[in-house]
Amino acid sequence: MHHFMISEGFMHWTHPPTNQVLTVNLETETFIETPGPIPVAGTGNVNNIYLSTGRYLSLLRRSGDYSWEIWEISRPERGEWRKKADFSLEAHKGRFKQLGLRHDDKFLIPVGWVKYPELLALKSDDEKHRAVIFLYNLVTQEFDKIELPFYFPMCNIMVHKSSLEWLDAAV
Numbered sequence: 001m002h003h004f005m006i007s008e009g010f011m012h013w014t015h016p017p018t019n020q021v022l023t024v025n026l027e028t029e030t031f032i033e034t035p036g037p038i039p040v041a042g043t044g045n046v047n048n049i050y051l052s053t054g055r056y057l058s059l060l061r062r063s064g065d066y067s068w069e070i071w072e073i074s075r076p077e078r079g080e081w082r083k084k085a086d087f088s089l090e091a092h093k094g095r096f097k098q099l100g101l102r103h104d105d106k107f108l109i110p111v112g113w114v115k116y117p118e119l120l121a122l123k124s125d126d127e128k129h130r131a132v133i134f135l136y137n138l139v140t141q142e143f144d145k146i147e148l149p150f151y152f153p154m155c156n157i158m159v160h161k162s163s164l165e166w167l168d169a170a171v
Contacts, residue, residue: 005052010076012057014050021050021057023076034079037061037071049109053116058084060110066090068110070117084117087138099145100126108134 004013013022019036036048036059047062059071059081066089071081089108101107101124109123114135122134133146 003050005050005057007052007057007076008055010057012050012052012073012076014048019048021073021079023057023073023079025077030077032077032079034073034076034081037081037083051110051112053113055116058113058116064088066093066108085138087136087141089136089143091141092143096124100128101132101145 003015004011006012009026011024011026014020021034021036022031023034024031049060051058051060053072056072056074057076059069059073061069061071063069063086067086068088069086070084072084074080074082107124110120111123111133112121113119114121118137118139120136120138122136124132124134126132134143135146136143
C-alpha cells in the first residue's frame with residue numbers, strides 16, 4: 001500500500017492502481033478491505049486520487065479531459081461509497097495558458113481539500129517549472145493561483161487542517 005490518510009476514527013491505506021482501500025477502525029482495531037467505486041464502462045484507465053476530508057475519505061476520479069468525479073466513503077466500516085458531485089475545469093483552459101501554466105490536464109493534480117466539498121487545492125507547474133497551487137471553488141467555479149518560489153520535483157504538497165503544507169523530501 002502506498003498512501004495513508006486519517007478520517008474520523010479510521011486510518012485508510014490506498015493503492016490507486018488497484019482501486020482498493022484498506023481501512024482500520026482505530027477504536028475496534030478491525031480491518032476491512034474495500035474496492036473503490038466501479039468505474040464507468042469504457043472510460044479506459046482509472047485515475048484515482050484519494051484525499052481525506054477530515055471526516056471522510058474522498059476519491060477524485062478523472063472522468064475526462066479536465067473533468068473529475070467526487071466520491072466519499074461515508075460508512076468506512078461497511079465500505080459504502082457515494083457519489084457527491086462532478087466538476088470540470090474545461091472552461092478555464094484558456095486561462096491556464098494565459099497564466100503561463102502547463103495546460104495539459106494531466107499536469108493538474110488534486111492535492112487536498114481546504115474546505116470540503118467546496119474548496120479544492122490542485123497542483124501544477126508553470127513553464128519555468130515552478131510549483132503552482134490552485135484553489136478551486138466548486139460552488140462559484142472560480143480559482144486562484146498561488147505561486148511557490150521554486151519547483152523541487154521530490155516535494156509533496158498536502159492540505160492539513162485548512163492550510164497548505166510543503167513537505168520537502170530529504171536532500
